[in-house]
Amino acid sequence: MVKTEVKAADGGDLSPIQEVKSAVADFTRDLKEFRADIHTRLQQQEERLTMLDRKSFAPARPALARSVDEGAPHQKAFDAYVRSGDDDALRGIELEGKAMHQITGADGGYLVDPQTSETVSSVLKSTVSIRQVANVVHIESSSYDALVDTSDVGAGWADETSPTAETGTPVFERINIPLHELSAMPKASQRLLDDAAFDVESWLAERIADKFARAENAAFLVGDGFGKPVGLLNNATVDNDSWAWGTLGTVPTGVDGGLGSGDAVIDLVYSLGARYRANATFVMNSKTAGEVRKLKDQDGRFLWTDGIGAGEPAHLLGYPVLVAEDMPDVAIGSLSIAFGDFGTGFTIVERPELRVLRDPFSAKPNVLFYASKRVGAGVTDYAAIKLLKFSAS
Numbered sequence: 410m411v412k413t414e415v416k417a418a419d420g421g422d423l424s425p426i427q428e429v430k431s432a433v434a435d436f437t438r439d440l441k442e443f444r445a446d447i448h449t450r451l452q453q454q455e456e457r458l459t460m461l462d463r464k465s466f467a468p469a470r471p472a473l474a475r476s477v478d479e480g481a482p483h484q485k486a487f488d489a490y491v492r493s494g495d496d497d498a499l500r501g502i503e504l505e506g507k508a509m510h511q512i513t514g515a516d517g518g519y520l521v522d523p524q525t526s527e528t529v530s531s532v533l534k535s536t537v538s539i540r541q542v543a544n545v546v547h548i549e550s551s552s553y554d555a556l557v558d559t560s561d562v563g564a565g566w567a568d569e570t571s572p573t574a575e576t577g578t579p580v581f582e583r584i585n586i587p588l589h590e591l592s593a594m595p596k597a598s599q600r601l602l603d604d605a606a607f608d609v610e611s612w613l614a615e616r617i618a619d620k621f622a623r624a625e626n627a628a629f630l631v632g633d634g635f636g637k638p639v640g641l642l643n644n645a646t647v648d649n650d651s652w653a654w655g656t657l658g659t660v661p662t663g664v665d666g667g668l669g670s671g672d673a674v675i676d677l678v679y680s681l682g683a684r685y686r687a688n689a690t691f692v693m694n695s696k697t698a699g700e701v702r703k704l705k706d707q708d709g710r711f712l713w714t715d716g717i718g719a720g721e722p723a724h725l726l727g728y729p730v731l732v733a734e735d736m737p738d739v740a741i742g743s744l745s746i747a748f749g750d751f752g753t754g755f756t757i758v759e760r761p762e763l764r765v766l767r768d769p770f771s772a773k774p775n776v777l778f779y780a781s782k783r784v785g786a787g788v789t790d791y792a793a794i795k796l797l798k799f800s801a802s
Contacts (some may be wrong), residue, residue: 470521473734484610490521490767492609494604500798511653532618538626539641542690544789546758548588553758556790559654582654587756589637592781593620599774617763617780629757629786638786641755642737642744647798649680654791659798666741666799671704672710677728677748677797685750685793690729693746694736699747701725701746702780740797746797754793759784 460721489495538763546553564574595616597773602609632640640658649658649698660680693701702713702723714724728748737743749755758782768777 422747480781488610501583510799532615533623537732537734538622539629539692539731539751539755540625540757542731543629543755543757543786544656544752545760546756548758549760551588553586553756553785555585555586555756557582557790562617584787586756586785588758588760588783588785590781591621591624592779592783593617593777594777595620596772596775596777599769599776602776613778621782625784626733626735630733631737638784639717641747641788644788644795646744649795656794657788657794659796661798661802662799663801664799665801666743668700668704668799673797674701674704674712674726677795678728680795681749682792685753688750688752690751690779691725692731692736692751693745694734694738695732695735696738697734697736698730700739742798742800744796744798747794748797749795754788755786755792756789757784757786759778
């Protein structure tokens with residue numbers, strides 16, 4: 410605020426009334442200037458906001474055809490590679506190049522874009538497989554070592570005057586699970602790939618997922634260990650009364666190729682240690698489940714109960730049942746039912762990346778797609794799983 414010094418006409422001081430009038434005039438002038446300044450600032454601010462809105466809004470004509478692709482760069486690059494073998498866009502994506510430090514483009518292989526890779530993973534998990542209850546570990550090496558404490562620390566009682574004796578030391582077991590390569594090689598005609606209306610990524614994911622799921626399920630349960638994991642049922646077995654580490658304990662049904670009265674199922678449950686029963690699950694195939702669900706107790710009540718809600722597993726003696734079709738059918742001496750804490754006793758190891766190679770030459774006029782991943786599995790706690798043996802002894 411600027412205060413103007415005013416003198417009377419004769420050069421003397423103003424009277425009190427004149428001073429008040431002069432002060433009011435100064436205040437009115439300053440107020441008008443302040444209002445004008447605020448108005449100017451608000452107008453400038455409104456102009457800036459209007460300019461920002463115009464810059465952020467980019468009107469464009471709507472897409473007139475499905476060929477307009479607004480997908481992510483990595484997805485468009487992978488689609489171009491699958492359809493035509495053009496890998497220039499994949500080579501130019503620095504982020505994907507960092508993710509592929511162990512799978513080089515010089516070999517002609519690239520990681521599937523995240524959307525397709527997640528599709529394969531979700532199908533594998535949704536398939537009825539032992540991986541639903543097993544311990545799944547993702548690694549970046551070629552094998553996985555599990556350390557298991559197979560013995561206990563010794564202890565003893567001591568009094569005030571007696572010396573304390575040395576006690577036992579626990580023993581660790583190292584279990585090595587190597588990775589094996591799982592592969593699939595579907596094919597499609599070049600004419601089909603040239604058709605823009607064909608969702609090639611979804612087709613490729615479905616074919617790979619179906620092949621991988623069926624191969625995994627069989628290997629995890631009955632794999633022979635040659636180029637594939639050692640399956641659960643291909644481990645050494647022994648009667649549970651003589652069980653020792655490194656073998657799986659078995660409980661006989663008392664009848665060759667049959668369940669008998671079903672008491673063996675109860676014996677199987679209680680052959681497992683109490684620490685494992687809390688998280689235990691039955692594993693069997695559909696034919697075996699059809700036999701088991703006929704079992705009744707002495708009061709005529711079924712031992713099998715269906716799930717209460719949608720998606721809930723059936724229960725046998727209060728424990729959930731996983732129906733895995735690669736378990737063997739009931740036969741003389743078969744190990745058709747497994748029971749245990751698979752989250753502790755069985756480990757699946759895999760590397761998360763999925764590799765895809767495109768081969769347009771070997772099967773003309775078709776294009777081959779070679780997809781592979783590395784996975785392994787094995788028993789990591791032999792005390793956590795028991796098997797029901799369909800034999801008299």
